[in-house]
Amino acid sequence: MGIADRRQREKEQRKTEIIDAAERLFFSRSYEDVSMEDIAREVELNKATIYLYFKNKETLFATIVLRGIQILKEKYTECMEKQVPGIVKVVLMGQAYYQYSQEYPDYLRMIHFYGSERFSKENPCTAEIGKGYGTCRLILRDAIQEGIDDGTIRADLDPFLTSMYLMISFMGILSMENKWKLVIEAEGFSYEQFASEFFRFITPAISSGEKSHKMDVKDFASSGFFLTEPVAPEKEKRKKS
Amino acid sequence: MGIADRRQREKEQRKTEIIDAAERLFFSRSYEDVSMEDIAREVELNKATIYLYFKNKETLFATIVLRGIQILKEKYTECMEKQVPGIVKVVLMGQAYYQYSQEYPDYLRMIHFYGSERFSKENPCTAEIGKGYGTCRLILRDAIQEGIDDGTIRADLDPFLTSMYLMISFMGILSMENKWKLVIEAEGFSYEQFASEFFRFITPAISSGEKSHKMDVKDFASSGFFLTEPVAPEKEKRKKS
DNA sequence: TTTATATTATGACTGTTAGTTATACGATTT
DNA sequence: AAATCGTATAACTAACAGTCATAATATAAA
Incomplete structure (x- = not known):
């Protein structure tokens, strides 16, 4: 025994x-x-x-990808547990994604690589990875629903669609770091600013415009809620603080 | 001779x-x-x-990708030439991307595949493809600038950043068709609705909220400006019209 | 017309890699 | 001490990107 x-x-x-x-x-x-x-x-x-x-090289690779997904899931769960309005949870999840991309750039690279075809859809790992990612999206969807219920997020939004759009945007923004970092820096931005500014860009799309929009700008901007200071449209002000 | x-x-x-x-x-x-x-x-x-x-397989593949990029560039140029407010050009470009994904799904698949690592960055084709994509983004940026100038787009937005966010979102939404189509349809949406609804989702993020926001909803929604009718948050109304 | 030259095409080759198989080893059980 | 079972390995196969020496063909020169 x-x-x-x-x-x-x-x-x-x-x-x-x-x-x-x-x-x-x-x-x-x-x-x-x-x-x-x-x-x-x-x-x-x-x-x-x-x-x-x-079984093969793919499966070994996928096993490592699963490790990475697991960590991301934990980060999302933590955000969900915070005692804050729904819209803040949503932004926190976006920031969690950003922090993940900085803490675990190699996992993130592998996750994105696995997502880009060539890996058999029949492999059971593929389904499990999809489920892991799906869980993150479901957590985000719940946060959106909370925001709708507490009045901080537009009530006319569909939580499913919105969670998809936001996940896709987060993923897109952060999968581009290697490719577009130089372009972004050539325009006078740091990648951190680039990511941070995205939240300010997207907030009006989800905010109910009543409680939450004012809250973002007044209460959170000055208290580390966003990653960096807002960027003014003039090029002169783009330098990283 | x-x-x-x-x-x-x-x-x-x-x-x-x-x-x-x-x-x-x-x-x-x-x-x-x-x-x-x-x-x-x-x-x-x-x-x-x-x-x-x-020179090698990569270069042959990249040559085909370039054909695809060329077509996308032409579509963007057409949108830019339309006599409409800036914000409408922006949405038209998003729709052009959607139409492209339906007309040329194979080019799009190859474009996204080329973008996903494994292809040498030293290959001159890679630079040319990057330039082609960059041109599309510059056209989009010009449309955003026009929208800021004509008052239909938020004046506090940075045209460069905004063009990046929108390109990344378009790309993301449309590169997911193969992967997430089933998930989306399981929720009662067609992919066309999914893409169309994205424009309605994102418009408040770019709209100045004065001229343009009302314009979207009142004038365009009923006249084929969007691809489909708006989706109500209730599941019952999700069926494709 | 014949010969030389340059261009285009090819069969046979190399080197590398994912994945398989027949065999050997070593611990546990009988 | 012998049989059994799980683990490890060397040697193998098959497939593929890319190369090279050689051949075929068209043009130019004699």
């Missing part, structure tokens, strides 16, 4: 060792630039051994 | 034949599922011959 247990534990530990080794490599190089040979060398096992633990 | 000309023409024709054959295959299968052998067979040439015309 104890022996079977130990063997089970050892097996799971081996699996974890493989994931850890693969993660180190996938964090530092792209999917195509990491071969199963490389991973085998990193974890000091034969390549064929890895295939005893993972 | 005439002979050199003819040979030049013939060479370019061969190149076009290769691109056309590759396009047919890349339209029907994914990047990884189309081999250079396949393309060679399709165009009835030896694989090595293709390498006389294209």
Whole structure:
């Protein structure tokens, strides 16, 4: 009994060792630039051994992506638990996404890479990753519903659609960092400003314009609610504070 | 003289034949599922011959992506030439993107695939594709500037940032069709409604709230300006008209 | 017309990689 | 001590991007 247990534990530990080794490599190089040979060398096992633990390279990669999604889910859950109006939860979730992109840029890169085709939809991991992302969106949707109920979010919005639009926007803004950072900085913005300003841009689209809009500008802007100071439309004022 | 000309023409024709054959295959299968052998067979040439015309598979793929970008650029230019207020141009550009996604779903898929890493940034085609996309965004930025000048768009918005946010949102909304279509339809929406409703969602974020906001709702909603009728927040009204 | 030259095309090749298989090892059980 | 079972491995296959020496073909020169 104890022996079977130990063997089970050892097996799971081996699996974890493989994931850890693969993660180190996938964090530092792209999917195509990491071969199963490389991973085998990193974890000091034969390549064929890895295939005893993972069906294929895709599944191993997806397992790491799932780790990343899990962390994001936790961040969203924390936002939801805060005692603040619905619209503030929504903005907090956007900011949580931004913070995630700064804390775990490699997970985020892998998540986006996994989302971009080439990975089989039949793989059970794909469904699980989709479910993980879906959970985040559901949390966001609940926050939107709360905002509608407490009067801080436009009552005519559909919570489902709005949660989709916001998730897609968050994802888009933060998946572009590598690609468009230089363009953004060439225009005199830091990426942090770029992300922060997005919340100020989007708030009027969701705000009920009564309680919440005034609240954003007056109460939150000065108390660290937004990531940075607002950007004035004149170029001269764009320098990062 | 005439002979050199003819040979030049013939060479370019061969190149076009290769691109056309590759396009047919890349339209029907994914990047990884189309081999250079396949393309060679399709165009009835030896694989090595293709390498006389294209440096590598990436470059051939990118050449097709450029065709797609060119078409999008033309659509944006058309919107810009319309004699309408700035905010209407902006929404028209979003709709142009939607129409493009319906007319040329395969180009769009290839464009998004090209954008998702794995393709070398050193390849001159990558820069050219980036420039093509950049041109679209500049057109959008000009439309936003016009809207600010004619009072239909919030004067406190930065045209550069706003054009980025909108482009990213358009791209995001329309790159998700394959992935999230089922989720959206499970909620009782058609993808067309999903895209159309986005414009109604985003308009308050850019509208100056004076001339333009009322204009959207009163004048345009009933005259085909939006793609579909507005969606009421109740699930019962979600069926596609 | 014949020969030389340049361009275009090709079959056969290399190197790399994901994934498989037959075999060996080592711990546990009989 | 022998049989059993799970784990590990070396050697393999198949597929593919990209290369190269050689051949075929068209143009130019003799």
